[in-house]
Every structure is written in structure tokens, then in C-alpha cells.
Amino acid sequence: MAPLRWGICTGGEISHDFVASLQGHSDNHPIVAIATRSLERAQKFATKFKIPTAYGSYEELARDPNVDIVYIGAINTEHPRLSKLFLTNKKNVLCEKPLALTLHETQDVLKTAKESNVFFMEAVWTRFFPVSAKIRELVSSGKLGDVKSMLLNFGLDLPDRERTVKREMGGGALYDMGIYMVQMTTMVFGEGPTSSHTHGFLNENGVDEMYTTVMKFPNKAMATLACTYKADYPNEVVIVGTKGRLRIPDHFWAPTDLIWSSPNGEPIETFNFPTPESSAEYSLGPLWSGMLYEADAVKQAIQEGKKEHALVSWKETELLATLMEKARRDLGIVWVHEGQSPVVVLA
Amino acid sequence: MAPLRWGICTGGEISHDFVASLQGHSDNHPIVAIATRSLERAQKFATKFKIPTAYGSYEELARDPNVDIVYIGAINTEHPRLSKLFLTNKKNVLCEKPLALTLHETQDVLKTAKESNVFFMEAVWTRFFPVSAKIRELVSSGKLGDVKSMLLNFGLDLPDRERTVKREMGGGALYDMGIYMVQMTTMVFGEGPTSSHTHGFLNENGVDEMYTTVMKFPNKAMATLACTYKADYPNEVVIVGTKGRLRIPDHFWAPTDLIWSSPNGEPIETFNFPTPESSAEYSLGPLWSGMLYEADAVKQAIQEGKKEHALVSWKETELLATLMEKARRDLGIVWVHEGQSPVVVLA
Structure with a gap:
């Protein structure tokens, strides 16, 4: 089968680590082009990773016939x-x-994906880790009993970098970090909450620096999600079932460990799935080698002729966006660019 | 100095353990009388604990000139x-x-205490544990920096005993368990929150079975409190400061351990203060031997001529009641006995 040829859009830290992860472990993911807003930067990136083609505009990348899929x-x-x-x-x-x-x-992009009849996925990479598969297996097997509650916290004392604190750059804890927790709740419950309420503080730029979301799910289950970019939390997720409990210790967003215990905390089984080893250097840390998991999954889905991936379907992306929107409205975040465009309803 | 002579009001599990704790460790707390609604039950309790006087009515206990203080x-x-x-x-x-x-x-009782000019305290026993003193010391010393957030959870899968599930008995997770978390937040922050919002589920009797409270405190700090009587949580408290973090592991309501770490979780110092050893048997478990701490504190305060204790002042009791009231109103709990009596404002 023909390889899937990747084009990379922008040359920031996350693109760097995506490329490092793909090249560091496998010959299955040829990267054929890189585009940034500056040709010079693109060329530098291309040289570092031995990428054949460098573009100084995204439009050129979009027209490159050698590119099958673009990572944004x-x-x-x-x-x-x-x-x-x-x-x-x-x-x-x-x-x-x-x-x-x-x-x-979000709905506008999904509508475009549908019309274009190509593969599209939001890069919710956490779902493709082996630990996430094990969570889904344990939950769906009934070994935890009924999931009654999820307790999640994600706090990092981040430097005041612009993209985190600035409203015009889409900053704030909710959109930078919160989505990791939201996607964990919908993955575990297999559906969205029946209600969601968020309380927190905005920074002086008008985006949130700390908040907690409380969600109610069917069958009288709940999720509590605490988040901030102003302090370090334990960064754990606890899934509480009537027959057992799961704990995903610090770094649940790129999970390598899972502890399954009885309801009162006695260990039953511990799982450890280290991210793929590689000699590559990562801007954001070695955990980012785990981006390979989602790249493999995307490749497989495309080769099977699919337009979306079952683990992060378009409907799921719309659900996540709905929940994020509710949270930001509760917090009072109003984006700079928000216009009066009508809401597009996905068919 | 004359000993403080205790009278015990009701002979249930908690009275049992209070007496066991006092008698098990010390001759400093003579227990001179016990009253329950049935003389026979009182006599049985008196025989078990060698208490000289047993009453079949609370009024008799109230009139006993040998009793200095009543535990309710x-x-x-x-x-x-x-x-x-x-x-x-x-x-x-x-x-x-x-x-x-x-x-x-609450205000009505505090008004009566003031008029009566005697010592009165709500038995928030957690505050008298050595671990609580260590928490106050570390917070006030500035060693944690600014406290930005508290994460608390308290969940126990309790049998459906009447006093837990029944509205007419004052049941529900909030009033049975939640107060332990609320008092921890006001102790650490040294004041009440500027806002508090609670979301949760009521059971079929009209009291809460699961809820989460989100509190905002001055200086953009928050507390997140998750509680249920339907499932076992990790039952931990995490206090997140800009310079360090405290973790009170399972059983934070009767705390014997405290872990002080750097912001990112590297251990700095661990404290262990086991509850006083005793050969007494406890209905609710050996942790209840820690009730001695509050009894010692109460005794000392009374001997110093005080009418309230600085660690659980009347004002603090009123604050806790205010926060509990806000939470129950958010949840929609309406007590069976609630009348239309005017609110008494404490002078």
C-alpha cells in the first residue's frame, strides 16, 4: 500500500515534536513538505528534519500534489x-x-470536511495511547461497575507566554489545557453530560486563569474538572466505579501508567505503557514521542478509506466544542474575533 | 484545678467513641453522667463505661449539678x-x-450561648489534630507561598442507613460529610469564600447523594470540593501554593499524615502523628481515639475562663453554617422542619 505522505503546517514546538515522533520510530510516515509563514524558517526546519520541500506560504503546501495529509x-x-x-x-x-x-x-470546519469528502480529525492524541485503550476496555467490561464519578485536575504553573495568557491568541487554561479533561470525561462516559457548570477567574486579558467545571451525567454520575495555568496540580484523573477505581497518575494527558484498584483503593493491577523510545529530541519533552500513536491510527483509517476516526469522530469533535463553548460562556470569555455569523448546523 | 466533669447526651456510636477516647487515654476527663431517651439504654451505657449516673431523660442531665459540660x-x-x-x-x-x-x-443556638454566658463549641474535631496544627503553621509561615487552590474529595460508599439517606433525619452527603471539607477550606484560607456554587444530585428522599462545590476566595484562589455517600473517593485534600504543596492522604477528616512537597510534587517533608493509642474499642474505628484532642482543648479553654475556642469560634460556626446553607439551597434541599421563623442576626 502506498505510504501516507505528510505535509506539516507551521514550524512551532508542537510541529517539531510531531515530526520528531514520526521520524524517530518509523519509516512508515514520510514527511515530504513543511510550510511556515517565512520561507527561511521553513527551510531551516526542512534541513533539520531532512524534509525535501520547504514553503513560505500555506497555500503552496495546500497545492502540493505530493502531499496526502496535512498536520496543522x-x-x-x-x-x-x-x-x-x-x-x-x-x-x-x-x-x-x-x-x-x-x-x-468548529461546525463550519466539519461542514467543509464533509463537503470535501476527505479525512479530517481533531488531534486528540490522548485517546490513542495504550492506557486510554485499557481504560475503555476496563470501563466497558463492567469491571469497574457503574462509573459514578470522575475527579480530574490539571494545573501547570506556566510562564506568562503570550499564547497562554492573551485573549487575541486564544489563550486561557480552558482552551490550552481543559480540553484534555473534557475529552477524558466523554471517553469514559461514552456520551456528553446532561449539564455542565463552570466557575473561575479571568486574567486581565479576559481569558481564564483558573476554573472548575462540574458536569452531571445520566444515572446520577458526575465529573469534577479543576484547571489552571497558575499553579501545579497533581494532574491526576480518578475514575470512581461502584466495583473499582482507576487512577491515571501525573501526566494523564499523555498517559503511560494506570492503576486499577478496588473501591477502597487496594491495588488490583497496575499497567505501564511507556511511550516509544527514540533518540529524537523533543521541544515539549519526551512524552511527545507518543504522538506516533495518533499518526499510526490516522494512517490506518485513511488506508481503510475512512473520512473520520471512530475514536475522535466529527460528532465527538462537535460535542467537545459544545462543552468548551458552554464553559467559556459560563466564565464570560468573549473572543476578540467573534462576529455575528450564523451558527452552522451539521447535517 | 478542679477537673471538668462531663455529661454525655445520647448513647449512639459517636458518644460511645467519645467516651472511649476520653477514658482510654487519660484520667483528666471524668465522665459523671449519661442520658438517653431510655433509662435502660442509659444504664447499659453507664455500666459499660463505669459512669456513676444514668438518666432516662435529657432534662435530668441538664439539671445535674455535678455536670460541668455536656457532650451532645x-x-x-x-x-x-x-x-x-x-x-x-x-x-x-x-x-x-x-x-x-x-x-x-445555628444563629439561634449561638445567641442562646451568648445569653447563657457559658462555653459553647461545635465539635469540629478535625481542627484539633496535630496535622491540622502543622497545616496552619506551614500556611501561615509562608512556606507554601500564596495558596492558589484547594482540591478536596470525600466519598464513602455508605450503607443506606436512615440517618444518611433520610431528609427527616437531616441526612445527605453535605451535612453528614461535607462540613469536613468546608471547615478545611476556611481553616486554610482564614476566611470565607467570596462566592460558592454547588451542583449535585438529590436522592429520592430529597437530600443530596453526590455534589461538588466550587468556591472562589480573595486573591484569585479557589477550592473544589467533591462529595458523595454513594462511592469511595480517594478522600484526600491537596493544598496548592505558589511555592509548595500539601497533601493530606486518606482520612483527611481525622488526619494523621501530611506530605509537604515542592510545587511539582517532590517531597520536602513528611509528617506522621498517629492518634493516641488505646486499648478501647471504637464503634467507628480506631481513628476516633483522636476525639481526645478536642476534649483536651475544650477543657483548657474552659479552665482559662473562655466562652468559645479560638480554633472553632462562634463566628466560625456561623460562617460554616452560612456556607452549608448556600450549598443546600443550590442543591434544592428543603428540610422537613423548616418553618417561617425570622432569621436571628448574631450581635
């Missing part, structure tokens, strides 16, 4: 525009999360 | 009436938490 590692605010650019040029697309800062834009 | 271990709904009975008879009172099911009743 741009900042949050650019995701919808770039997704649409590549989709309308019939490229398959893997776009970093969050796909957009509003539900409206 | 009755069910929640009875606390205000019994507190007032003993206070108006000029007995010092230590009443189990929660003092009342409404703010109005």
Missing part, C-alpha cells in the same frame, strides 16, 4: 482557517486541538 | 434543641457538627 500545528486562532484551506484543496487533515475557539467555527 | 452526640436534627436545653441550664456544651441544619437555627 498552528496556534489555536488559526486552526479553522487553515483547516478549511487544506480541506478545500482536498487534503486530508489532522488539526491540533482545540479545532476552534467557538462551536460555530 | 445526638442526630443532626436534635442538635439545636438539645444545645439550647443545656445552655439555658448553664451547662457548657460541646455539640457534634453540624450544629444545625439551617443558618437560622
